[in-house]
Amino acid sequence: xxxxxxxxxxxxxGLVACxxxxxxxxxxxxxxxxxxxxxxxxMQLATNACYAYLYSSNYYGRAFVIIPEIRGVNAKSSNNKNxxxxxxxxxxxxxxxxxxxxxxxxxGLITSASNVINAVEGYSEPGVTQAQxxxxxxxxxxxxAMAHFDLVRMYAQPYSYAKNNxxxxxxxxxxxxxxxxxxxxxDKVTDVYKFIVSQLRNAEQLVGDPGRGNAPKAFASKxxxxxxxxxxxxxxxxxxxxxxxxxxxxxxxxxxxxxxxEYTQMWSxxxxxxxxxxxxxxxxxxxxxxxxxxIGYILNPDGYGDVVATEDLRNLFDPxxxxxxxxxxxxxxxxAWPTKYPGKTKVNENNxxxxxxxxxxxxxxxxxxxxxxxxxxxxxxxxxxxxxEHRGLSAASSVTLEDIYTERRRELNFEPGNGFWDxxxxxxxxxxxxxxxxxAPKTITFPDHRFALPxxxxxxxxxxNMVQNPGYN
Numbered sequence: 001x002x003x004x005x006x007x008x009x010x011x012x013x014g015l016v017a018c019x020x021x022x023x024x025x026x027x028x029x030x031x032x033x034x035x036x037x038x039x040x041x042x043m044q045l046a047t048n049a050c051y052a053y054l055y056s057s058n059y060y061g062r063a064f065v066i067i068p069e070i071r072g073v074n075a076k077s078s079n080n081k082n083x084x085x086x087x088x089x090x091x092x093x094x095x096x097x098x099x100x101x102x103x104x105x106x107x108g109l110i111t112s113a114s115n116v117i118n119a120v121e122g123y124s125e126p127g128v129t130q131a132q133x134x135x136x137x138x139x140x141x142x143x144x145a146m147a148h149f150d151l152v153r154m155y156a157q158p159y160s161y162a163k164n165n166x167x168x169x170x171x172x173x174x175x176x177x178x179x180x181x182x183x184x185x186x187d188k189v190t191d192v193y194k195f196i197v198s199q200l201r202n203a204e205q206l207v208g209d210p211g212r213g214n215a216p217k218a219f220a221s222k223x224x225x226x227x228x229x230x231x232x233x234x235x236x237x238x239x240x241x242x243x244x245x246x247x248x249x250x251x252x253x254x255x256x257x258x259x260x261x262e263y264t265q266m267w268s269x270x271x272x273x274x275x276x277x278x279x280x281x282x283x284x285x286x287x288x289x290x291x292x293x294x295i296g297y298i299l300n301p302d303g304y305g306d307v308v309a310t311e312d313l314r315n316l317f318d319p320x321x322x323x324x325x326x327x328x329x330x331x332x333x334x335x336a337w338p339t340k341y342p343g344k345t346k347v348n349e350n351n352x353x354x355x356x357x358x359x360x361x362x363x364x365x366x367x368x369x370x371x372x373x374x375x376x377x378x379x380x381x382x383x384x385x386x387x388x389e390h391r392g393l394s395a396a397s398s399v400t401l402e403d404i405y406t407e408r409r410r411e412l413n414f415e416p417g418n419g420f421w422d423x424x425x426x427x428x429x430x431x432x433x434x435x436x437x438x439x440a441p442k443t444i445t446f447p448d449h450r451f452a453l454p455x456x457x458x459x460x461x462x463x464x465n466m467v468q469n470p471g472y473n
Contacts, residue, residue: 037119040128044212047116047136050143051218053109054280057290058101060352061282064150065295065416066307067100067453072420074313074413076436080332081305085298091440092450096457096472102154103456106147111179113140113147118178131208138206142220142228145199148175149232150417152192155469156452158424159235162189171452171469185465193236200229215351217272218281223249227277227355230363231417235425243372246364249277255357260322260392267326267340272351277360280352282344294348296341299414301330303347308335309413310434316410322392323410338414358411361387366404380404387411424451 037043055061069075070090077090088098120137151173156162162169172192174184187195203225210219230245249255256274258266266273283289297303309327314336317324327336341350365383368375377399384403385395391411396403405422412418423430423446430444444450449471460466 037115040123040125040132043116043119043123043133044136046112046119047139050109050113050116050140051281052286052288053105053112053147054143054288055282055286055290055352056105056288057293058105059109059150059288060280060354060416061288061290062293062295062298063100064102064154065352065414066298067154068416068418068420069414070307072423072430073432074310074409074419075307076310076432076434077440078301078306078308078335078337079436080335081301083304083306085304085306087306087437091437092444093439094450094453094472096454096460096468099454099456100154101456102151103459106151107176109147110144110176113144114176114178116140117144134206135208135210138203138225139210139220141199141203142207142225144177145196145203146228148173148192148199149196149228152189152196153235153417153421153424154453155455156189156192157447158421158427158451159189159193160237160425161427161447171467183463183465186467193232196232197229197236200225200232204229213281215271215279215281217276217279218351220278223252223254224278224355227360230360231355234363234366235421237370239367239370239372243364243367243375246360246367249360250357250364257357257361257387257390259390263322263391264325264339267350267353268342268344269351270344272353275357276353277355277357279354282350282352284346284349290348292348294350295352296343296346296350297348299337299339299341300343300347301332301337305337307337309338310432312433313409313413316406318393320392320394321410340414352416354416358387359408362404362408362411365399366401369399369401369404 037046053059057063066075066086067089070077070086071092077087088094117137117140120133123133156172157168169188169190170186172187172189175187175192175195176184203220204222207220207222207225210216210221213219226245226248230242230249233242233245255277258273258275262273266275269276272279282294292303298306314324314327326339328339329336341352343349344351361383364375365380368380368383369377381396381399384399384407387407389395405426408418408422420430427446429446432440432442435442449469452469454472455466455468460468
């Protein structure tokens with residue numbers, strides 16, 4: 001992975017400068033990694049710097065939200081405003097030279113986090129408590145696990161399919177735990193998930209209250225770790241564990257569902273509403289600030305406006321459902337854009353909500369309907385109705401798995417880590433009823449090699465041990 005390592009070296013040695021009022025300023029001069037991580041203060045700065053990768057336009061800053069939506073059934077290319085961005089993804093026409101840029105960015109985060117983890121191991125310093133060291137180590141483990149989770153969803157077939165298909169299972173992503181020049185091969189999908197779980201279980205024992213920054217929900221807390229564990233276990237169809245961790249977050253008492261009259265304001269909150277568990281903090285002074293490539297600009301006709309909500313998605317909302325208010329046609333009668341990224345000081349400066357309480361209710365309900373120990377249909381119905389009633393709807397008398405899947409579309413559309421990957425993990429066909437392009441496929445039947453994006457050709461050429469996904473040149 002020579003190309004990745006060169007990128008990482010530049011990022012790590014200089015550390016990453018971030019927002020002055022969110023993360024502490026870090027040294028701008030280059031230094032050796034040994035010096036950069038030689039004391040606790042620098043280790044904390046390096047941990048802060050790891051978060052900056054998340055705001056990249058290749059990651060949560062734009063592409064990681066848009067790609068799973070436009071490849072699925074919630075989004076389409078606009079007919080009124082179109083600069084050509086994400087058209088290849090919409091048409092399912094990716095190739096090794098035109099694939100997601102997540103690879104380099106996520107591995108940049110992974111190796112930066114690994115440097116922190118390895119530096120903290122066995123370290124001591126007068127005046128620095130073990131709890132302080134554990135906190136930054138746990139945060140780095142959380143970030144490293146999340147990056148592997150995002151990579152394996154983007155570039156590999158879903159766990160639910162791979163675990164029963166050994167030939168497919170050989171094609172996950174490389175597990176990276178240290179910075180070195182090398183040519184790692186791809187690990188099995190199941191092994192990548194085992195690694196993710198082990199990292200998060202370890203982080204759960206280390207992380208507490210981050211206790212820093214004016215937007216604390218942009219740092220990993222114990223509940224953020226547990227929420228990600230609930231989501232990972234859901235993908236693994238380990239329903240007992242998914243329910244356990246979703247329940248741990250719900251019953252922690254630290255979060256509450258917003259009412260219908262507060263819902264639309266959740267997306268413009270500077271510090272994160274009562275429902276937010278973990279978010280990416282967006283600020284124009286950050287080193288990975290996407291500028292005009294930020295998600296707010298791609299989802300607004302005053303910017304590029306390339307991506308709009310499908311009519312199929314918008315038709316899911318009852319008139320009383322407050323969630324249906326989060327779309328705006330901006331004067332175009334035939335299309336509507338989602339407004340979950342309204343901007344703060346400017347349209348292209350947003351916080352991106354990654355994990356929030358509503359999804360924990362949906363995970364616990366789905367797990368209950370799949371037989372999670374200690375839960376049942378009544379528990380699932382209660383969770384389903386709790387969420388519906390907070391969105392302005394009346395209680396239902398029964399609930400099915402199909403109801404939960406539909407509710408996930410209503411609640412989590414245009415939020416990272418959902419959309420297409422909900423279809424993928426359930427091994428369902430992509431069935432588009434609202435298609436804006438003559439060459440965009442209307443139906444993609446699962447399984448299909450295109451459910452996994454191609455590995456970047458630059459990585460294939462630089463690493464003799466890297467194998468391309470089947471079906472791509």
